[in-house]
Every structure is written in C-alpha cells, then in structure tokens.
Amino acid sequence: MTSTSTTTGAAIATPATTPKRSAVSASPVPLPQIEEPQRLAPKDAREMSKVFFERLAALEEGTAEYQYVRNTLIEMNLSLVRYVARRFRSRSESSEDVLQVGTIGLIKAIDRYDVERDVEFTTLAVPYIHGEIRRFFRDTTWSVHVPRRLQELRIDLARAFDDLEAANNHNPSPAELAAHLNLPEDEVREGLIACNGYDTDSIDRPIQTTGKNQVGLVADLMGSNDPALDLAENIQALKPHLAELNARERTLLQLRFGAEMTQADIGRELNLSQMHISRLLNRACAKLREGMLAES
Helix, strand or coil: CHHHHHHHHHHHHHHHHHHHHHHHHCCCCCCCCCCCHHHCCHHHHHHHHHHHHHHHHHCCCCCHHHHHHHHHHHHHCHHHHHHHHHHHCCCCCCHHHHHHHHHHHHHHHHHHCCHHHCCCHHHHHHHHHHHHHHHHHHHHCCCCCCCHHHHHHHHHHHHHHHHHHHHHCCCCCHHHHHHHHCCCHHHHHHHHHHHCCCCCCCCCCEEECCCCCEEEEHHHHCCCCCHHHHHHHHHHHHHHHHHCCCHHHHHHHHHHHHCCCCHHHHHHHHCCCHHHHHHHHHHHHHHHHHHHHHHC
C-alpha cells in the first residue's frame, strides 16, 4: 500500500512540474531596443517589422510589452506615411494634417495585419494610408457640404470633361458628359452645380491682370439689385390694368403721379373739389391694386 501511494503521488506531481519547465524553455528572445525607430532605413525597417509583428501576434493586448511593440511598429513605418503623403503635395491643406491622417491609416493597417498570411506589410499599409488621406480630403476640403455621392461624381465629371475636351476640342455639354458616363442628364447637371461648392474665394481678393497690376476687388464685379429694374417690371405689369380705367381716371393718375401735382392743384385744373379728387384717385388706385393682387 505504501509503495502504491508513493507512485501515485509521483505521477500527479509530474504533470504539475512539466509545463513550468516547458514555459522556461519557450521564453521568447528579448526584442532589440531601438532608440530612434523613425531613423531606420526602409530596408532595415521592413526586416525589423517582421520580427516585431511575430512578437505582437503572441502578446496579450493591453500589456506593457504589447504597447511597446505596437508603438515601435508605428514609428518604424512612418516613412510609409511620408511616402504616400508626398502624392498630395499639390493640395492646399497643411502637410501636418495630412501626415496625422495618414498615421491613422498606418495604425489601422498594423492592427489588421496578419503575420500568418505571409504578405508584405507594405502591401496592406499603403492602400490603408492612401484611403484614409483620400477620405480626409473628400470630407473636409469642400467649402460647402454636399452629399457624398455628388462629391464622388465630381471626380468622374472632371475625368470625363478632360477626356471629351481632348477628343472633341471643345467644352463638353451636360448631354455629352451624361452619355460618356452612362448617367441621366439631370444627375450630371446636379453634379455640375454641386461642383461650385468645392471651393470659395474671398470677394475682397484683388483682381489682377496679366501684368499683375491690381485693378480692383472681386466685390466690384458682383452685381446688386437695381431698383430701376423693379420699377420697369411694375410699369409693364400695370399697363394692361391702366388700359381698363376710364379716361378721367387715367387723366387723374397722370396728373397726380406723372406731373406730380397736388390734389388741390388737380381740383383747380378740373374745377373739382379736393375731396372729390381724393375719392376718385383712391377708387382708381383700388382698381389697379385689385388687378395686380389677382395676378399674384
């Protein structure tokens, strides 16, 4: 009985000690401490990224080592962000904003990269960075907010415009653009109108000639409401209603508003009292007012 219990105790103890020995033998090799990850050459960054990605896959998220490995991967691959950002140098936005947005794309690529797929990290990272920057321009560079479908349509219209202009040697019409893009003409017209909201300009900007001489401001070229035009429209609208008045009513209106005579002067001219002239004028104006309101 004694020997049996001893053997059983040894058999139970053995599994408890075996994992501990295997854990010691399988302890990972310490990662190199990279003091300035951003200064690594692209080739060295690619090689070191492979090592760090293999370690990242084996670590538990949230640990201090996980954060170190992930942050180092971000810093080592910032050169990819700068590489993609150079394609957008012609844009007016701050380069710092573009780099920050591109870094977000890099972080997303790092979090989604799978070492077991045996694909180069740059193959995944560059499209992520490029897409994030493009979304930034699409969502923030429009001076007037328009629906996203119209923002995307603007790009298609610009390409179609260039193609048709080069082929036909003239500015394409909305109908030609619609046929080229296989879209309804109304949708193309809506997209062309929406293009006006892409950027704006200050009305206080100086106007420059080819000789770069300032000749005024943009505001000087902007039209304004002309009261004389409203008056001309009203006169044309009144003509048919004036024709419906009798001769005396037309004469009273001509003397009062054309010759600018007072009611007393008109009374003396027509041998009528001022009160009678007032009643006749009010009656004529009421007829005109009713006719104008009936049209509106």
